[in-house]
Amino acid sequence: MSTPGTPSFQPLYLQIKALMVKSLEAGEWRPGEAIPSDLELASRFSVSQGTVRRAIDALADDNLVVRRQGKGTFVATHTEETVSMPRFLRIRRDDGVDEHPGSRLLDVRRGKAPADVARALDLKPGEPVLVLTRVLEFGGVPVVVDEITLPAALFRGLTRAKYEAYQGSMYGFFETQFGVRMLKARERLKAIAADARTAAILGVAPGTPLLAVERVTTTYGDRPVEWRRGLSTTLHHHYLNELG
């Protein structure tokens, strides 16, 4: 007799995978670094190389590690996105030019989580949060206004100056400075009319239809650690999604 819904059987490679996730979460292997080789891990866990490989393959499918033939297996990181497109950014130029957008921070302030955000972040309403406002610019043109809400407890010491001193993507900043790794996100998209302030920032008329993207980002164990709302002009840009 087994509990309904609970798998009564867990294959070895998934058990190994779970152990490795713990090592990643605990920081035994750090972002950007190489983890031990297949053979080392096989002997460490006393399983065959094939079984360890399946575990690592599963981690790679989850984007937790990256395999590089001949070099090793590396812990995935957001700090190497400075050149390429940030992994979670789906806004693209209509003309197809693949360009890394610039980020300009408008504001950092402390506040209390409103009810809906608190629910999304698994906080109690009124718990302290940080709210960052920033603009994404493609080729110098403002396209997205992001309002980013973070649980203050996880991001102690985050200031405007500290962010501006950092070179790289925002998730790279979170990862290196606060040890918070953004792993998955769930986005809800709607179309709304631009309010006056956003319209001014984006250089469009108030009332212009904007794409609203609400994102909840999670770390290990699907714990939510970021709530974000982005408003984009879609006059010369769009949100790209591939369905498989």
Add this chain to the structure above:
Amino acid sequence: MSTPGTPSFQPLYLQIKALMVKSLEAGEWRPGEAIPSDLELASRFSVSQGTVRRAIDALADDNLVVRRQGKGTFVATHTEETVSMPRFLRIRRDDGVDEHPGSRLLDVRRGKAPADVARALDLKPGEPVLVLTRVLEFGGVPVVVDEITLPAALFRGLTRAKYEAYQGSMYGFFETQFGVRMLKARERLKAIAADARTAAILGVAPGTPLLAVERVTTTYGDRPVEWRRGLSTTLHHHYLNELG
């Protein structure tokens, strides 16, 4: 010396996979049916069971087949989506109720491909197309207006009556009646203002911001076979996307 960009080495399991894709495309195994067992395929291709399994796993990753332990491996189909959510539909109710929407066909007409659609569908401008207009309704409430453009050459004999006689999803209809299998899609999302006609259908004021979803759907070999533009109210619904 090898051609740059062309892999100089193709592993066996990918060669096997390519052969199996041909069998699928040729219709040797039909949607919904079981393909031969791992062991049969291993002997047919004269490789080990492990190698055939890797090939099938790759096909399953691409959603071309579905594995069912104890039963067999089955060719993926859109005709079993009548109960669950259609695979390519990302619009959801805000309240979280997971409900299969109803589809109401407004119009079927013949026409010539305008330049932009022709480009998306790899047709010559002016080639004959079919244009279907339909409404998706969640709980009886109209939410999406879809305009669906198909190359007429691939969908000979498609009429309003024929579609209405079919029970099931639109992609199930295409698959069973015309042998056209929708495998992948690429969507571009924008926010636009509702025109008068769409506003009337959706029961919103003209000028209301709508979510515009442009989709190019492809079949084997990434050949485009459908161009579609959907306009959605996002008052009580949203477009859901998971980022991994």
Add this chain to the structure above:
DNA sequence: CAGTGGTCTAGACCACATC
């Protein structure tokens, strides 16, 4: 029970990167 997919092993060999 037989047949299917799923797991695991041990070992050989290949491709790639680096020194």
Add this chain to the structure above:
DNA sequence: ATGTGGTCTAGACCACTGG
């Protein structure tokens, strides 16, 4: 030359489904 990940094999055994 060495170490890494990637492929392939042969065979054993496990879990699930259905007659």
